[in-house]
Amino acid sequence: MKPWLWRAALLLWLFCLLQPLGSLSAEGRWTTTGPYGGLVNSLVASPQYVQDRTLFAGTGNGVFVSRDGGAHWSAAPGEIAYWSVWSLAIAPDYAGSRTLLAGTAEQGIYVSRDGGASWSDASGAYGDAGVYWLAFSPNYAQDGTVFAATDYRMLRSTDRGQSWSITSNGLPEEVVYATACSPDYGQDRTVWAAVANEGIYRSTDGGANWTHSSNGLTIPDVWTILPSPQYASDHTLFAATAGDGVFRSTDGGLNWSPARSGMGLALVWNLVLSPNYVSDRTLVAATGGSGAYLSRDAGDTWQAINTGLDDLLLWSVACASDGTLFAGSEGRGVYRSGNGGATWTGRNQGLSNLETRAVAYSPTFASDRTVYVGTAVGCFRSQDGGENWVDLGPEGLLGATNVWSLALSPDWTSDGVLLVACSDGIYRSADRGASWTVSDTGMTLERSPVQSVAISPGFGADSLALAGTDGQGVLRSSDGGRTFAFANTGLPEDASIWLVRMSPTFDTDGTAYVALQGDGVYRSVDGGLSWAATSGQLSGHNIWALAISPDFTRDRTLLAAGETASEQTVRLISKDAGLTWSSVDEALSSTSVWWWSFSPDYASDGTLFCGTGDEGVLRSSDRGARWQVISRGLSGNQLGIWAVEPSPSYSQDGTLFAGTLAGLWRYTPSGEPSLFLPLALRKAQG
Numbered sequence: 001m002k003p004w005l006w007r008a009a010l011l012l013w014l015f016c017l018l019q020p021l022g023s024l025s026a027e028g029r030w031t032t033t034g035p036y037g038g039l040v041n042s043l044v045a046s047p048q049y050v051q052d053r054t055l056f057a058g059t060g061n062g063v064f065v066s067r068d069g070g071a072h073w074s075a076a077p078g079e080i081a082y083w084s085v086w087s088l089a090i091a092p093d094y095a096g097s098r099t100l101l102a103g104t105a106e107q108g109i110y111v112s113r114d115g116g117a118s119w120s121d122a123s124g125a126y127g128d129a130g131v132y133w134l135a136f137s138p139n140y141a142q143d144g145t146v147f148a149a150t151d152y153r154m155l156r157s158t159d160r161g162q163s164w165s166i167t168s169n170g171l172p173e174e175v176v177y178a179t180a181c182s183p184d185y186g187q188d189r190t191v192w193a194a195v196a197n198e199g200i201y202r203s204t205d206g207g208a209n210w211t212h213s214s215n216g217l218t219i220p221d222v223w224t225i226l227p228s229p230q231y232a233s234d235h236t237l238f239a240a241t242a243g244d245g246v247f248r249s250t251d252g253g254l255n256w257s258p259a260r261s262g263m264g265l266a267l268v269w270n271l272v273l274s275p276n277y278v279s280d281r282t283l284v285a286a287t288g289g290s291g292a293y294l295s296r297d298a299g300d301t302w303q304a305i306n307t308g309l310d311d312l313l314l315w316s317v318a319c320a321s322d323g324t325l326f327a328g329s330e331g332r333g334v335y336r337s338g339n340g341g342a343t344w345t346g347r348n349q350g351l352s353n354l355e356t357r358a359v360a361y362s363p364t365f366a367s368d369r370t371v372y373v374g375t376a377v378g379c380f381r382s383q384d385g386g387e388n389w390v391d392l393g394p395e396g397l398l399g400a401t402n403v404w405s406l407a408l409s410p411d412w413t414s415d416g417v418l419l420v421a422c423s424d425g426i427y428r429s430a431d432r433g434a435s436w437t438v439s440d441t442g443m444t445l446e447r448s449p450v451q452s453v454a455i456s457p458g459f460g461a462d463s464l465a466l467a468g469t470d471g472q473g474v475l476r477s478s479d480g481g482r483t484f485a486f487a488n489t490g491l492p493e494d495a496s497i498w499l500v501r502m503s504p505t506f507d508t509d510g511t512a513y514v515a516l517q518g519d520g521v522y523r524s525v526d527g528g529l530s531w532a533a534t535s536g537q538l539s540g541h542n543i544w545a546l547a548i549s550p551d552f553t554r555d556r557t558l559l560a561a562g563e564t565a566s567e568q569t570v571r572l573i574s575k576d577a578g579l580t581w582s583s584v585d586e587a588l589s590s591t592s593v594w595w596w597s598f599s600p601d602y603a604s605d606g607t608l609f610c611g612t613g614d615e616g617v618l619r620s621s622d623r624g625a626r627w628q629v630i631s632r633g634l635s636g637n638q639l640g641i642w643a644v645e646p647s648p649s650y651s652q653d654g655t656l657f658a659g660t661l662a663g664l665w666r667y668t669p670s671g672e673p674s675l676f677l678p679l680a681l682r683k684a685q686g
Contacts, residue, residue, distance in 0.1 A: 028654065028669040030616075030633035035373065035380040035389040035664060036073075037346070038353030040328025042088045043318035048095055050322050056100060056116055057334060058085030058316075059353045061637045061662040063102055065116045070326060070336050070347035076112075080119040081636025081662075083107045087149075089134035093141040101146065101161060103131025109148060111161050122161045126152055133178045139186040147191060147207060149176035154193055156207050170210035172198050180225040184232040192237070192253055194222035200239060202253050216256035219244040224271045230278060238283065238299060240268035246285060248299050259299035266290045272319045284325060284341060286314035292327055294341045305341035311377070331377035356659035357642040360406040364413055366649035371657060372418065372433065373664050374403030379420055381433050386657065386666045394420070394427045394436035401427070407455040407465070415460070419481045421453040421467055428481045440483040441467075441475055450475070452500045458507025466528045468497025468514055476528045490531035492519050498544045503552050513558065513578065515543040521560060523578055534578030540565035545611075547596035551603035552577075559584070559608070559624075561593035569593075573624060584624055591615060595643050601651045609656070611641030617658055617667070630667065637661035 042058035049055075053069040062081035064073040075081055080102065087103035094100070098115040101122070108123025109131055123129065130151040137145035140160075148155040153168040154176050175196040182190035189206045192213070199214030200222055214220070217239070224240035231237070237249045238259070245260030246268055260266070267288040274282035281298040284305075291306035292314060306312060313330035320326070325337040326347070333348035358374030365371065369385040372392075378401045380389045394401050402423035409417035416432040419439075425448045426439040441448065449470040456464040459480070467475040467484060473495040476487035488495065496517035503511035510527040513534070520538030522531040533539070538560070545561035552558075556577040563569050571584040571593050588610070595611030602608070602623075610618040616631025616639040631639060640661035647655040656667040 027630065027632065028667050030631070030638075030658070030665040030667050032352045032663050032665050033387055033389075034352075035354055035356075035375065035391070036348035036351045037329075037331060037333030037377065038351065038355060038663070039084075039315070039330055039376075040334055040351075040353075041084070041086050041315050043316045043326050043328045043334070044088045044090045044100075045318050045320040045324075045326070046090065046094060047092075047321060049320040049324075054115070055318070055320075055326060055334075056088050056090070057328060057351070058088045058102060059351075060084045060355070061353050063088070063112075063116060063119065064351055064353065066347075069320075069324070070334055071349060073334075073348070073350040075352065075636065075662075076116055076119055077635070078119050079121075079636075080104075080110050083110075085110075087131055087133050089136055089146075091136050091140055092138055097141070099160070101134045101136075101148075103134050103148060103150070105130050109134070109161065109164070124162075124164050126150065126155060126164055129155070130175075132176065135179045135181050135191075137181050137185050138183055143186070145185075145206070147179045147181065149179040149193060151175045154179065154207060154210075167207040168210070169208060170203075171195060171201055174198055177221065177223055178225050180227055180237075182231055183227055183229055187232070190252070192225045192227075194225055194239070196221060200225065200253060200256075213253040214256065215254060216249075217241070217247055218258075223269050226271045226273065226283075228277070229273065236298070238271055240271045240285065243267050246271065246283075246299055246302075259295075260302065261300060262302040262304075263287075263290075263293050266293070269314065270316045272317050274319055275321050275323060282340075284317050284319060286317040286327055287312075288315075289313050292317065292325075292341060292344075305337075306344075307342065308337075308344035309335055331375075352638070352663035352665075354663050355642070355661055356664040357404055358406045359643050359645040359657045359659055359664075360408050360418075361645070361648050362408065362412060363410055363648060365647050366652065368413070371647075372406050372408070373657070373659060374406045374420065374422075375659075375664075376402050379403055379406065379418075379433060385655070386664075392429075392433040392436075394429075404450070405452040407453045409455055409459045410457055411460045417455075417459070417480060419453045419455060419465060419467075421450040423449050426450050426453060426467055426475075426481065426484065437482075439477070439481055441469075442485060443469065443472060451496075451498055454500045454502045454512070455481075456502060456506050457504060462507055462527075464507075464527060466500045466502070466512060468500045471496050473497065474500070474514060474528060474531070487528050488531075489529065491522060492516070495519060499546045501546050501548045503548060504550050505553050509553070511552075511577075513546060513548065515546040515560065515562070517544075518542050518565070521546065521558075521578055534574075535581060537581050538572075541570065545593055545596050547598055549598055549602055550600055554603070559596040559598075561596065585620075585627055588618070588627060591618070594641055597643075597645050599646050599650055600648050605651065607646075607650075609644050609646065611644040611658065612639070613641075614639050617641055617644050617656070634660070634665060638663065638665060 039060040046054035055066045057064045063076040084105040091099035102110040108127040111122040133149035144160040155164045156167040178194040201210040202213035221242035226238040228236035235252045239247045247256040248259035270286040285293040291312040293302040311329040311332040316328035327335045335344040336347040355376040362370035405421040418429045420427040452468040463480040465477040473488035475484035499515040543562035549557035558574040560572045572581040592613035599607035606623040608620045618627045642659045644658040654669040
């Protein structure tokens with residue numbers, strides 16, 4: 001750091017030391033106890049699994065490692081935690097080299113040479129490649145060769161991943177989805193590539209030249225190519241197709257025929273062989289919507305093996321050296337089967353990978369410790385302050401429900417009413433989430449996403465609820481959320497509503513606000529029946545964060561964040577109910593704000609919270625004049641905050657929950673006073 005910047009930072013620190021005791025706060029830490037799970041794109045087991053019990057999972061939030069057979073997981077550190085990992089491959093000489101490769105969605109290839117403990121970028125000139133598949137030469141210890149199927153076409157390294165080059169002579173200029181090396185590669189130099197919209201190609205000179213090898217395939221998109229371990233003698237290959245089940249070749253890939261009896265036209269993402277395939281002829285398939293399938297006759301016939309799988313959209317499957325099966329799902333993490341697929345159980349402890357977007361507390365949280373969260377696979381409830389979680393669903397028409405917003409009745413302790421806004425409409429529960437009904441919204445399934453829902457503070461008397469849709473404006477219910485009708489008077493046509501917010505005294509003043517995509521903020525003063533723009537200042541603004549002061553009747557304060565029509569980020573405050581807006585503290589000038597929230601005791605403690613896109617959570621204890629980072633314990637995509645909410649008893653327990661790109665995290669103070677440095681100083685230190 002430059003000397004003058006250090007001096008500026010020191011002066012700021014000394015200034016903070018001279019502040020009154022009110023500037024001091026107990027700095028706590030973020031931890032997670034679930035809910036766990038999320039998207040698992042790829043799974044690989046250590047070749048020495050029987051001895052080391054090690055598994056690796058490529059997820060939407062980097063690589064996770066388990067050293068106890070999937071019982072517990074931990075995230076790999078470093079920048080790989082920011083990237084979605086599509087593919088993983090483990091070196092044939094892993095016992096000695098400890099080498100793995102990870103292929104990311106848009107950040108190229110990463111390598112670990114210490115068994116997954118640390119990762120570094122190994123992309124070379126292809127640092128923005130999307131890497132669908134990685135395949136080591138069986139003779140990697142001698143030849144150092146690896147192939148990568150990417151959106152740059154086929155890449156090859158012959159120096160253990162230190163450098164890469166395109167090796168695509170004869171391949172179409174298309175994305176390559178999958179690749180595989182012959183088990184006898186050292187002798188036959190054979191490699192296969194699955195090319196988007198073109199089928200399978202084969203090279204017999206180590207990838208230098210390629211010829212089309214898809215005769216008999218009835219669908220051109222193949223996601224896995226899998227050679228028999230006896231390929232040198234049986235010349236057998238399997239191909240997983242995108243909608244036509246499994247195909248098999250017995251002549252090295254020159255000709256293909258269906259091998260899908262009992263499976264049908266499944267979308268098959270991944271295939272693995274039993275470690276004893278030579279004797280037991282067993283394969284396992286992971287499908288996109290039909291769960292897992294097992295074949296015990298080299299693909300002649302298949303049977304579904306889904307007992308215990310509550311997510312049938314599987315992206316990956318792995319078979320450990322002792323025959324233990326693992327499956328990676330779309331949203332519910334990893335499943336394990338120790339009995340050949342007869343039954344499955346979730347194995348997700350520590351897999352903090354489940355995108356969490358909404359948090360809602362019981363009105364009596366201080367005594368009942370109940371909190372709900374909305375995730376990419378539905379709603380979860382904890383009745384012990386977040387220590388343990390129960391999956392509540394609901395299961396939508398399209399499977400697991402993608403929840404964007406939650407609202408509890410203010411009389412929840414007696415009426416049990418909970419509304420959930422999600423990807424396929426609105427769900428209502430009147431028994432605290434034990435069962436659900438679909439609210440009648442009047443929308444068609446094709447245009448049904450609902451992004452926000454709010455319940456009147458006088459719900460027991462007025463039964464009112466409002467919801468914001470993606471492209472169809474506002475919905476209003478006057479029967480407790482059972483049915484909704486459009487309430488779009490005054491709104492732009494086809495308005496997309498990010499958020500709905502009600503005044504704390506909505507039941508008496510009828511005031512509500514909606515944040516619009518591309519149209520600023522609108523207000524209603526008649527209970528949501530009609531709407532008007534709050535201010536010409538926000539015309540053309542895309543507002544995605546909006547919060548109302550709990551002391552709104554007196555202070556008329558709103559917070560908003562988003563971007564202008566020219567994509568300039570804005571962080572705004574209004575102290576006159578939205579008539580005029582001004583910029584929030586200059587210390588936030590480079591911060592991407594995704595969420596605002598007020599302390600429930602804002603009138604007395606002046607505390608605000610800010611969820612950011614990449615810095616975690618910020619807090620102000622002086623009504624937004626200054627901000628401090630409170631992100632200790634968060635890293636990687638955990639710093640991307642969808643929602644942060646203080647508990648109703650925040651002034652007593654200091655509890656916050658944050659829904660992030662990488663799971664739900666809970667903040668509790670340490671109990672020891674410590675000085676929070678201003679955000680500007682934190683940035684100077686960095």
